[in-house]
Amino acid sequence: MRKPVKGATRLRGAFVGSASGAVSIAAHALGGGVISPEQSSVALLIGACAAVGVLVGSLRTRAGLLQLMGLLAIGQGIGHTALALAPGHHHGAHATVPMLLAHLAAIPVGALLIRGAEAAVGRAASSVRRAMRVLGALLVPAPPTVVLVTARDAAIPRKLLLGSGIGTRGPPVHL
Numbered sequence: 001m002r003k004p005v006k007g008a009t010r011l012r013g014a015f016v017g018s019a020s021g022a023v024s025i026a027a028h029a030l031g032g033g034v035i036s037p038e039q040s041s042v043a044l045l046i047g048a049c050a051a052v053g054v055l056v057g058s059l060r061t062r063a064g065l066l067q068l069m070g071l072l073a074i075g076q077g078i079g080h081t082a083l084a085l086a087p088g089h090h091h092g093a094h095a096t097v098p099m100l101l102a103h104l105a106a107i108p109v110g111a112l113l114i115r116g117a118e119a120a121v122g123r124a125a126s127s128v129r130r131a132m133r134v135l136g137a138l139l140v141p142a143p144p145t146v147v148l149v150t151a152r153d154a155a156i157p158r159k160l161l162l163g164s165g166i167g168t169r170g171p172p173v174h175l
Contacts, residue, residue, distance in 0.1 A: 019110045
């Protein structure tokens with residue numbers, strides 16, 4: 001069974017990777033960059049953001065808010081670079097002012113949302129764990145009661161039962 005900390009770090013990695021990709025696409029479009037799904041840069045963006053997510057998910061320590069903002073900034077920079085590598089990209093590798101503002105605004109907002117999601121998942125997991133503990137205690141059957149019978153309390157078989165095989169048995173005779 002995985003440790004909860006390990007699951008939380010993987011979840012953080014998934015959040016950072018997906019947020020980096022989503023913000024990169026949104027900021028790129030806001031800055032006037034053209035994005036079409038058939039471009040190879042989108043495939044590169046998905047791969048780069050997945051790599052960022054795996055990297056963040058492999059960190060053993062819990063990221064503080066400033067460290068999380070730094071990881072988001074790195075992820076968005078990698079995402080922007082991936083989108084800028086498109087063959088028909090018109091504004092070069094540099095960022096326009098609206099694009100840069102969108103990236104800068106998304107970093108603290110994304111970090112706060114990720115921290116809130118981590119807290120919510122932790123509380124939900126804790127509630128589920130407590131509920132399962134209570135339900136598990138209710139579902140445990142009571143131990144069977146043991147009754148000891150002494151030789152004196154044992155029933156003595158009746159003579160009728162011991163000798164009941166004597167005689168014929170059948171329907172009454174009609175004459």
